Amino acid sequence: MNSKENLVEGVVVRAYGGYYYVREGLREWVCSLRGRFRYEKQQVLVGDRVRLKPVRERTGVIEKILPRRTVLVRPPVANVDQVAAVFAVKDPEPNPALLDRFLISAMMNNIDILICFNKVDLSGDFTANPLISRYLKNYRAVLTSAMTGKGLDRLKEMLQDRITVFAGPSGVGKSTILNELMPGLKLKTGAISVKLRRGKHTTRHVELISLPEGGLVADTPGFSSLDLPDLEPQELAGYFPEMEMYYGSCRFIGCLHNKEPGCAVKDAVKSGKIEETRYRQYLEFMQELMDRRRY
Ligand SMILES: Nc1nc2c(ncn2[C@@H]2O[C@H](COP(=O)(O)OP(=O)(O)O)[C@@H](O)[C@H]2O)c(=O)[nH]1
Ligand SMILES: [Mg+2]
Ligand SMILES: [Zn+2]
Numbered sequence: 001m002n003s004k005e006n007l008v009e010g011v012v013v014r015a016y017g018g019y020y021y022v023r024e025g026l027r028e029w030v031c032s033l034r035g036r037f038r039y040e041k042q043q044v045l046v047g048d049r050v051r052l053k054p055v056r057e058r059t060g061v062i063e064k065i066l067p068r069r070t071v072l073v074r075p076p077v078a079n080v081d082q083v084a085a086v087f088a089v090k091d092p093e094p095n096p097a098l099l100d101r102f103l104i105s106a107m108m109n110n111i112d113i114l115i116c117f118n119k120v121d122l123s124g125d126f127t128a129n130p131l132i133s134r135y136l137k138n139y140r141a142v143l144t145s146a147m148t149g150k151g152l153d154r155l156k157e158m159l160q161d162r163i164t165v166f167a168g169p170s171g172v173g174k175s176t177i178l179n180e181l182m183p184g185l186k187l188k189t190g191a192i193s194v195k196l197r198r199g200k201h202t203t204r205h206v207e208l209i210s211l212p213e214g215g216l217v218a219d220t221p222g223f224s225s226l227d228l229p230d231l232e233p234q235e236l237a238g239y240f241p242e243m244e245m246y247y248g249s250c251r252f253i254g255c256l257h258n259k260e261p262g263c264a265v266k267d268a269v270k271s272g273k274i275e276e277t278r279y280r281q282y283l284e285f286m287q288e289l290m291d292r293r294r295y
Pocket of ligand 3 (some may be wrong): 250251255256257260266
């Protein structure tokens with residue numbers, strides 16, 4: 001507690017029925033909002049760091065919203081440190097196009113990304129799977145099984161002291177993992193969610209779960225598609241770490257690594273230094289960005 005102003009600082013972990021639940025260490029405060037926020041049209045988001053004035057025990061009024069480091073739109077969470085992109089090694093098969101979209105949007109929002117390949121109990125030689133091994137080389141990744149517990153300690157460490165949003169298709173085990181990490185938590189699992197329309201997201205009541213080891217995590221129901229952020233075609237390669245290093249090595253300035261001669265990226269694909277499928281994904285995204293500009 002800040003003795004001078006008598007204000008308490010904490011993080012909004014959920015909002016419901018006009019009340020905001022603020023986590024301060026191990027305590028949770030139920031808060032209303034100082035009226036001026038309403039006519040200033042300033043919205044309080046889950047993930048916001050706030051200062052509150054205690055009214056009664058564990059009840060307070062939010063007086064101040066501290067500046068946000070990041071704002072995620074889907075789901076609406078402030079100050080997200082990282083997105084955990086969860087995929088299954090099998091059942092359902094990993095979807096690299098969707099994973100690559102997550103990677104690009106996270107980088108663009110300055111949010112770290114952590115890839116979690118779950119259900120490793122279902123597949124013996126998942127590292128031999130090129131779909132998976134190519135990400136293990138270039139990104140922070142963890143292999144887990146919510147069934148056997150493998151990799152969960154490592155994952156816990158990666159979630160400590162940070163705000164993380166779990167993203168990924170439905171059925172990959174996001175809720176099962178969180179239930180394992182948080183004893184007593186009973187998120188619904190195994191529910192095949194109704195098919196989500198493109199661009200639509202069902203998480204209205206997003207909530208941050210406080211893990212016992214520290215760290216706040218938001219579950220999402222999972223999405224099967226994600227629009228690419230608005231990028232200039234020239235910027236796209238910068239979002240593929242294995243291509244970025246060839247920046248400036250192509251014959252033409254502004255090379256899009258597509259049809260241009262003397263392209264260092266295409267040479268690297270030919271010699272196997274860049275994974276062919278990732279390069280093809282790059283070209284597909286490039287086409288999508290180009291198509292968008294025709295309007
Ligand atoms: N074999 C196996 N099954 C899992 C694992 N994690 C989750 N599942 C199962 O996968 C299904 C979907 O899990 P759920 O947590 O609901 O996925 P979500 O949609 O991503 O939240 C459930 O039937 C789980 O029991 C795992 O590590 N191994
Ligand atoms: Mg779920
Ligand atoms: Zn090039």
